[in-house]
Amino acid sequence: MIQLLKKLFGMTNNTDFRQLVADGATILDVRTQDEYRTGHIQGSINIPVQSLTAANIARLSKNKPIITCCASGMRSASAKNILISQGFTEVYNGGGWSGLQSKLN
Numbered sequence: 001m002i003q004l005l006k007k008l009f010g011m012t013n014n015t016d017f018r019q020l021v022a023d024g025a026t027i028l029d030v031r032t033q034d035e036y037r038t039g040h041i042q043g044s045i046n047i048p049v050q051s052l053t054a055a056n057i058a059r060l061s062k063n064k065p066i067i068t069c070c071a072s073g074m075r076s077a078s079a080k081n082i083l084i085s086q087g088f089t090e091v092y093n094g095g096g097w098s099g100l101q102s103k104l105n
Helices: 002-008 017-022 033-037 074-085 097-104
Strands: 026-029 066-070 091-096
Touching: 017 066, 017 091, 017 097, 066 074, 066 097, 074 091, 091 097
Parallel strands: 026 066, 066 091
Antiparallel strands: none
């Protein structure tokens, strides 16, 4: 059941997030600004999921991989779907930011 949920939210264990970042991926933290201020991955960009409008999405490059993250993986899954619907082709759900950070170290 857990594997099914992970697959539905795009959280598979075989993604090499460290390599994606080494290759220039952008980490997009979609938590609120207050949540982001309490801790985040260095170098990440903060655009809250509810603010993923055309103007804010324009800040992101469609030519680079995007790794979304949030607190638990729910909002980052939504953000991934929004970006894909806007023409981004290489988007990964990194899940919770603290878990993603540990995968990057």
